[in-house]
Every structure is written in C-alpha cells, then in structure tokens.
Amino acid sequence: MSEDKMITVQVMERKVKVPPSLTIIKALEYAGYKLTHGVGCRAGFCGACGTVYRMPGEAKLHFALACQTVVQDGMYLTQIPFFPGQKPAYDVTMLMPDAAAVLKVFPETINCLGCNTCTKACPQDLEVMHYVAASLRGDVEALADLSFDCIMCGLCVARCPAELVPPHIGLLGRRLYSLHVLPKAPDLATRIADMDGGAYRDQVAELKVRSAAEIKTQYVARDIEPE
Amino acid sequence: MSYTPAMRESIARVEATRAARLDETYPRLEHEEAQAVLRKYHPDYVAEGMRQLRVGPNKGDRTPLELADVLEAAPVIQPGMVDLDRVDLETDVLVVGGGGAGASAALLAQEHGAQVTLVTKLRFGDANTMMAQGGIQAADKPSDNPAIHYLDVMGGGHFTNVPDLVEALVMDAPYVIQWLERLGCMFNKRPDGVMETIHGGGTSRKRMHYARDYSGAEIMRTLRDEVRCRPQIRVLEFCPVVELLTDANGTVTGAVLLNLENHEYLVARAKAVVLATGGSGRLHYQGFPCTNHYGATADGLVLGYRVGAALSFLDTMQYHPTGAAYPEQIMGQLVTEKVRGLGAQLCNIDGVQFTFPLEPRDIESAAVIRECVEHGKGIPTPAGGVGVWLDSPLIDLKHGPGTVARELPAMIRQFGRFDIDITREPMLIYPTLHYQNGGLTIASDGSTGVAGLFVAGEAAGGIHGRNRLMGNSLLDIVVFGRRAGRAAASHAAGVALGHVTLAHLDAWNQTRAAEGLDGALLSPILLPDYTRHDRTPLAAPVR
Ligand SMILES: Cc1cc2nc3c(=O)[nH]c(=O)nc-3n(C[C@H](O)[C@H](O)[C@H](O)COP(=O)(O)OP(=O)(O)OC[C@H]3O[C@@H](n4cnc5c(N)ncnc54)[C@H](O)[C@@H]3O)c2cc1C
Ligand code: SF4
Ligand code: SF4
Numbered sequence: 001m002s003e004d005k006m007i008t009v010q011v012m013e014r015k016v017k018v019p020p021s022l023t024i025i026k027a028l029e030y031a032g033y034k035l036t037h038g039v040g041c042r043a044g045f046c047g048a049c050g051t052v053y054r055m056p057g058e059a060k061l062h063f064a065l066a067c068q069t070v071v072q073d074g075m076y077l078t079q080i081p082f083f084p085g086q087k088p089a090y091d092v093t094m095l096m097p098d099a100a101a102v103l104k105v106f107p108e109t110i111n112c113l114g115c116n117t118c119t120k121a122c123p124q125d126l127e128v129m130h131y132v133a134a135s136l137r138g139d140v141e142a143l144a145d146l147s148f149d150c151i152m153c154g155l156c157v158a159r160c161p162a163e164l165v166p167p168h169i170g171l172l173g174r175r176l177y178s179l180h181v182l183p184k185a186p187d188l189a190t191r192i193a194d195m196d197g198g199a200y201r202d203q204v205a206e207l208k209v210r211s212a213a214e215i216k217t218q219y220v221a222r223d224i225e226p227e
Numbered sequence: 228m229s230y231t232p233a234m235r236e237s238i239a240r241v242e243a244t245r246a247a248r249l250d251e252t253y254p255r256l257e258h259e260e261a262q263a264v265l266r267k268y269h270p271d272y273v274a275e276g277m278r279q280l281r282v283g284p285n286k287g288d289r290t291p292l293e294l295a296d297v298l299e300a301a302p303v304i305q306p307g308m309v310d311l312d313r314v315d316l317e318t319d320v321l322v323v324g325g326g327g328a329g330a331s332a333a334l335l336a337q338e339h340g341a342q343v344t345l346v347t348k349l350r351f352g353d354a355n356t357m358m359a360q361g362g363i364q365a366a367d368k369p370s371d372n373p374a375i376h377y378l379d380v381m382g383g384g385h386f387t388n389v390p391d392l393v394e395a396l397v398m399d400a401p402y403v404i405q406w407l408e409r410l411g412c413m414f415n416k417r418p419d420g421v422m423e424t425i426h427g428g429g430t431s432r433k434r435m436h437y438a439r440d441y442s443g444a445e446i447m448r449t450l451r452d453e454v455r456c457r458p459q460i461r462v463l464e465f466c467p468v469v470e471l472l473t474d475a476n477g478t479v480t481g482a483v484l485l486n487l488e489n490h491e492y493l494v495a496r497a498k499a500v501v502l503a504t505g506g507s508g509r510l511h512y513q514g515f516p517c518t519n520h521y522g523a524t525a526d527g528l529v530l531g532y533r534v535g536a537a538l539s540f541l542d543t544m545q546y547h548p549t550g551a552a553y554p555e556q557i558m559g560q561l562v563t564e565k566v567r568g569l570g571a572q573l574c575n576i577d578g579v580q581f582t583f584p585l586e587p588r589d590i591e592s593a594a595v596i597r598e599c600v601e602h603g604k605g606i607p608t609p610a611g612g613v614g615v616w617l618d619s620p621l622i623d624l625k626h627g628p629g630t631v632a633r634e635l636p637a638m639i640r641q642f643g644r645f646d647i648d649i650t651r652e653p654m655l656i657y658p659t660l661h662y663q664n665g666g667l668t669i670a671s672d673g674s675t676g677v678a679g680l681f682v683a684g685e686a687a688g689g690i691h692g693r694n695r696l697m698g699n700s701l702l703d704i705v706v707f708g709r710r711a712g713r714a715a716a717s718h719a720a721g722v723a724l725g726h727v728t729l730a731h732l733d734a735w736n737q738t739r740a741a742e743g744l745d746g747a748l749l750s751p752i753l754l755p756d757y758t759r760h761d762r763t764p765l766a767a768p769v770r
C-alpha cells in the first residue's frame with residue numbers, strides 16, 4: 001500500500017504506519033509485533049485482546065476488542081491482556097441462588113457504587129452495572145441473562161472503582177441459576193434412567209457389527225423429523 | 228463498511244424472491260450426485276494440495292502439504308539441548324491443552340485420584356472450544372435415541388468412522404449433557420426444563436442443544452470455572468509442550484515445555500500424558516482462511532507422531548460452508564450453522580436458492596464452491612474474493628420477529644460492528660477451513676498405541692470418519708476428555724514416574740536423514756507467523 005494511504009497508530013509510546021483497513025491485531029502484526037499476550041481466538045469470543053485507546057484531542061477512553069475493531073488514524077492504544085480478579089474456589093452445589101451466595105463468595109460486591117463505569121468499559125455492550133445490581137437483589141435470573149454474553153475480558157474489572165469482579169459474579173450467577181433455578185430436563189433424566197438399566201446397549205452394539213453397506217442402507221432409509 | 232452498491236443490487240434480488248422462498252424446500256442431493264459434487268469441488272480432492280508422508284507410522288499416507296511439512300519437520304529441541312535432570316515439575320497426569328477436552332480430562336483425572344497439571348499454550352480457554360456457537364448433540368429426546376444418533380454420525384462420516392468410538396460417543400452423550408447440566412452450564416430450556424433442540428446439518432432428529440449462540444463459550448467457561456474451583460488441579464499458562472519425553476521402552480514419561488515468558492525450557496515428569504491440543508486451522512491448508520483460534524497449529528499431532536502414535540483420517544479436513552466473505556476484516560470467521568438450522572437459505576447473485584441448506588458440511592461447501600466456480604453465480608467482493616448470500620432475514624419471517632436477536636446475539640454483534648444488520652440484510656459467505664476431521668488414532672478410552680499417552684478432542688481421529696457433523700465435536704471433546712482423563716488416572720495409579728529421555732528423537736533423526744529430509748522448519752510451530760518482517764528505514768525526525 002502506498003505510504004500516503006497509510007494511517008498512524010500509536011502503540012504505547014511508539015508510532016507505526018499501518019493500512020487503514022486492518023483490525024488492531026492485524027495492524028500490530030503489520031507493524032512487526034509478534035503477539036503472545038493480548039491475542040487468542042481472533043474472532044471475538046475468548047476475551048484475550050481487550051484494548052484501551054484514546055483519539056487525538058479528546059479525553060474519552062475507548063474500549064475495544066483488538067480482533068474486532070478497525071484501526072483509526074491517531075488511535076493511541078495499549079492492550080490489557082488480563083486483569084487480576086479475586087476468584088475464590090467454591091462448590092456450586094453447596095450455594096443457593098441468592099444474594100447471600102454472591103456476597104459469601106464475592107463480599108466486595110456490596111461496595112458497588114452504582115457509577116456505571118463498568119458498563120462503559122464493556123466491549124460486548126453489556127449492562128454490567130445492571131447485572132451487578134441484579135446480583136445484589138438476589139435476582140439470579142436477571143444476573144444470568146444480562147451477563148450471558150460476557151467474554152471475561154476483564155476491562156470492567158480494570159475500571160471498577162470499588163474493586164469488584166463483575167465477570168466472575170456473572171459466571172457464578174449463571175451456574176447458580178442453571179443448577180438451582182432452571183428445572184432439570186425431565187426427558188434427559190428419563191433417558192439416563194433407561195440407559196442405566198441397559199437401554200440401547202444391544203441396539204447400538206448390533207449396529208456396530210453391521211457392514212458399511214448395511215449401515216448405509218439403513219441410513220438412507222431413516223426418517224427425518226420435520227422442522 | 229456496509230455493503231457496496233453492486234452488492235446492494237444483488238440483495239434487492241434476494242429480497243424480491245424472499246416471500247416465495249419462504250415455503251420453498253430445495254431438495255437434498257441424491258447420494259450419487261452428492262459424491263460427484265464432492266469429488267469435483269471439495270478441497271480434499273484437490274490432488275496438488277496433498278502429498279505422501281515420507282517418515283513415521285503413516286509413511287505413504289496422503290495429507291495436506293502444510294500438515295506433512297510440520298509432521299516431518301525437525302524437532303524444536305534435540306537430545307542434549309535441555310538438562311533433563313533438572314526437573315521443574317512432577318505430576319501424575321499431565322494434561323496438554325486448555326480447551327474443553329483438556330478441562331474435562333483434568334476434572335475427571337482429579338476425580339479419579341490423580342494429581343493433575345494442565346498446561347496450555349496461551350491462556351486457559353484460548354481454544355476452539357470457546358468459539359463454538361451452534362451447539363452440542365445428544366440423543367435425549369423421546370423421538371430420538373442413541374441408535375439413531377449412531378446412524379447419523381456414520382452417515383455424516385461417509386460410513387468410515389470407527390464403530391467403537393461412535394458407540395462411545397452416542398452412548399455417553401446423554402450422560403455428558405447431564406454432567407454439564409449439573410455443573411451449571413446454562414443450556415436453553417423451555418419453562419418446564421425440557422432442553423431446546425434443533426436440527427443441524429445431517430441430523431435426522433432435532434438433537435442440537437445450545438446455549439444461545441455461545442454454546443462452546445458457555446461450556447468452556449463452566450468447565451474452566453470448575454477447574455479453578457479445584458485448587459488441587461495445577462494450571463500453567465503460556466507453557467506449550469514442544470516435545471514429549473520417553474523412557475528406554477518408548478513409554479511416554481513427561482514433556483518439555485517452553486516458557487513463553489522467558490523462552491526457557493521446563494522439564495515435566497508425568498505418569499501419563501493426555502494430549503488435548505485441538506486442531507490445525509492455522510496451517511491454512513490450500514491458502515484457505517480459517518475459523519480457528521490463534522494456536523491451532525497441529526502441535527499435538529506432531530508430538531504424538533514423533534513418539535510413534537499413528538494418525539488416521541488426515542487426508543480430510545472440514546471446510547465450513549459459511550465463513551464470512553465480507554467484510555474483509557472478519558473474512559474466514561465462522562457464521563454458525565445455527566443460522567441455517569433456524570431456516571436461513573443460501574442464494575446466489577440472482578437471489579435464487581441453489582442448495583438444500585442443511586446438507587452435511589462437506590457437501591454444502593462443495594455446492595457453494597460449484598455455484599461460484601462452475602455456475603459463476605457468486606457475488607464478487609472488493610478484496611477480490613467471492614461469496615454467496617446467507618439469507619438470515621428469513622428467520623424472523625419464519626419464526627416471528629425477535630428470533631434472530633434472541634438466538635443469534637453473537638452473530639448480530641459480529642456483523643453489527645461493521646454496520647451490517649443481519650436481521651434485515653443477508654450475510655455474504657464462502658467456505659472456510661474449520662475442523663480437523665482426523666487426528667491421532669485412539670481406542671475408546673483415549674489410549675493410543677504408545678504406553679502412557681492418551682489423546683482426546685479435536686487432536687484425536689476416527690470418531691467422525693471423513694466428516695464431522697456439527698455438534699458432535701463439542702460432544703466428543705467432553706466424552707473423550709472424560710474417558711481419557713479417567714484412563715490416564717488409572718494408568719498413573721499403576722506406575723511410578725519413569726525415566727525421562729529424548730531417545731525417541733535419535734530414531735526420528737535417523738529416519739529423517741535416511742529419507743534425505745533436511746528442511747529448516749522446526750515443529751511444533753506453536754503459532755503461525757503473521758508478523759510482517761519488514762526493515763524499511765524509519766523516517767528522519769521532523770526538524
Ligand atoms: C469457530 C468454531 C465454531 C465451532 N462450532 C462448533 C459447534 O457449534 N458444535 C461443535 O460440536 N463443534 C464446533 N466447533 C468445533 C469444536 O469447537 C472444536 O473441535 C472443539 O472445541 C475442540 O476442542 P479441544 O479441546 O479438542 O481443542 P481446543 O478447544 O482447540 O483446545 C486446544 C487447547 O490446546 C492448546 N494447545 C495447543 N497446542 C499446545 C501445545 N503445544 N502445548 C500446550 N497446549 C497446546 C490450545 O492453546 C488450546 O488451549 C467449532 C469450532 C470453531 C473453531
Ligand atoms: S462484562 Fe466485563 S469482563 Fe464481561 S465482556 Fe463486559 S467488560 Fe468484559
Ligand atoms: S464500576 Fe464497579 S462500582 Fe461502578 S457500577 Fe460497575 S460494579 Fe458498581
């Protein structure tokens with residue numbers, strides 16, 4: 001690409017020229033970086049590439065995933081590959097789906113100031129403060145629902161003035177909700193009971209010894225459940 | 228970044244046919260015709276893309292060029308390079324890989340009394356498992372049963388799958404779902420608790436369980452959290468394995484790790500090793516973009532192959548029919564099959580549907596390539612590529628407004644970042660390299676022909692034969708992760724820590740030399756090299 005079409009991005013205190021169509025990750029690689037931190041799935045699911053940047057002339061902090069965000073001229077950035085957060089070991093079967101459980105595992109949750117800084121940091125655009133508030137109300141359903149798309153990038157953890165760890169609260173909430181609030185799948189339980197009694201064992205064992213040709217015939221003839 | 232004017236013209240044609248297509252069912256390809264399309268258009272059949280292996284247990288077998296290169300390459304370390312007497316860690320079971328297979332193996336090995344260490348290349352959870360969107364199969368509905376599941380798995384794999392492994396897969400499946408349910412994994416359920424299930428490509432029953440479109444992430448987050456809730460399991464991040472260690476009999480007795488932080492080698496002694504290193508999409512076979520995570524570089528295959536473990540089905544890779552073809556920034560990234568599972572159809576430049584949307588993946592991919600290459604009905608992209616439309620707005624028409632928003636939040640977000648609203652506009656897609664159908668040959672307990680070595684997950688081969696169906700991989704990593712973890716723990720219970728040597732490399736070096744292999748490539752490669760190596764002088768400072 002010709003020099004004049006390139007844009008300038010500042011990585012920490014180093015300015016690099018990169019093509020404007022690249023994502024931040026690819027721009028870093030274009031500029032000669034070999035990444036082992038701040039990079040992961042490269043598709044917006046693993047939360048490893050949280051990035052903080054400012055634009056020229058404005059004080060506002062922006063938050064992004066480096067693999068999903070295109071560079072802009074003047075971007076001044078660094079990656080925050082990880083942010084430490086307390087994560088006590090717990091036995092999810094021994095906790096109840098309520099505020100007491102959240103406060104037992106993460107007592108600092110009570111310190112939430114309701115400042116909404118976490119929400120502004122979230123590259124997934126989640127209502128982080130709302131799910132933290134739901135945890136304090138003991139509304140684990142809302143906690144689980146609102147935190148569901150959290151990729152655990154830790155950017156909200158880095159920003160929270162009250163030192164909370166929202167992603168871990170969300171994860172605890174989802175596990176509690178799924179385990180204790182959602183009804184157990186009834187037909188799954190029936191199937192397991194049948195299989196414990198030996199159901200399908202012979203049927204499958206018999207399929208195993210059939211020739212490929214026989215299996216194929218059976219496969220082609222199988223009925224298909226309608227949409 | 229939204230669509231170009233030329234693309235918009237084609238989208239108008241897609242919109243024009245939409246109402247009529249709502250009730251249209253494109254016929255599935257008949258078996259013979261499907262085979263013909265596969266042979267003509269599927270990348271597995273591109274002869275120039277493959278070559279025969281020259282060394283190792285699979286000498287003479289065909290595999291993609293890029294994989295052959297890393298399998299035959301020289302080891303990263305050579306005997307004498309690392310002081311093996313300076314041991315850094317000892318453990319009963321060493322689990323290699325921080326994906327779903329590794330986490331499952333670690334949990335089960337720990338439950339069966341083993342002391343467990345899990346090592347991973349980058350972060351724990353930087354893994355293909357985290358990226359899976361669509362769902363996980365299991366025959367647990369009244370209309371379904373494991374025998375029907377068995378048939379579907381075999382049909383998907385073109386009847387080449389290893390029966391014992393398929394049996395383990397389908398018979399363990401309901402137990403795996405229950406295990407995950409009890410760990411607090413948030414599957415989509417109806418108010419009465421019945422799991423929501425839908426079709427996937429090649430399924431004859433609706434048995435795809437899901438967690439919105441973050442199915443793999445939800446499973447991975449839960450398993451990882453459970454590992455972290457058990458302090459007995461030691462986790463070591465940024466420490467990939469670069470070579471296995473063996474004793475004089477060729478039994479695997481440990482591994483050499485590379486500490487990525489300081490580039491020093493660490494020596495790990497173990498009574499059993501579980502390779503759960505996942506796939507190889509980052510080798511970019513035939514130049515295809517891929518859906519995989521950064522560290523999917525076939526390391527486990529290389530490590531296992533060098534100590535004598537055989538590979539199976541490594542002449543077949545899975546190309547997912549719907550990789551993003553536009554915008555360029557997300558090219559190759561996955562558009563989940565669930566989009567088609569929910570009723571979206573594939574249309575060409577004229578807005579005409581050209582294939583049954585839920586063919587098995589290999590056939591669907593070949594059909595898309597045919598539409599673009601043979602029929603010339605693809606939509607060109609500014610980057611010089613081509614794609615066809617995946618008509619996502621059909622979903623809300625079929626199932627009611629709000630369905631896309633509820634079921635596909637990750638997809639909405641991914642395209643929304645580039646100003647494409649998939650509830651109103653179709654997505655442009657083209658096949659992308661997705662999955663390694665084969666891998667290291669295993670028995671149904673995850674054991675290999677090499678004592679002390681177990682394998683689980685995408686690194687294993689045989690379960691899916693020549694083609695895996697969606698939803699059977701998330702299933703297999705948990706089924707065989709659990710089995711391998713259990714088997715490794717029981718193996719470890721019966722042996723003492725062995726001698727650690729690199730003796731197997733002497734034999735390996737000799738075989739390579741005998742075949743005249745002297746390339747400079749070292750493997751495992753650990754990460755693809757995407758860095759631009761440019762030495763343009765820096766501009767002089769402004770005066
Ligand atoms: C985008 C995407 C979507 C998918 N969707 C679905 C779906 O809907 N349903 C389904 O069933 N399947 C799906 N799959 C397939 C499925 O997710 C994977 O096949 C499966 O998760 C692999 O699990 P694994 O544990 O074997 O490997 P991974 O999850 O990839 O984990 C491998 C781990 O090993 C580590 N590792 C690699 N090399 C080394 C080394 N040398 N030393 C130490 N550690 C190492 C990696 O860093 C990683 O942590 C999808 C895959 C992708 C990429
Ligand atoms: S909630 Fe916090 S950890 Fe989760 S995605 Fe948002 S910013 Fe990242
Ligand atoms: S940033 Fe911290 S204190 Fe502020 S609302 Fe979020 S969780 Fe509460």
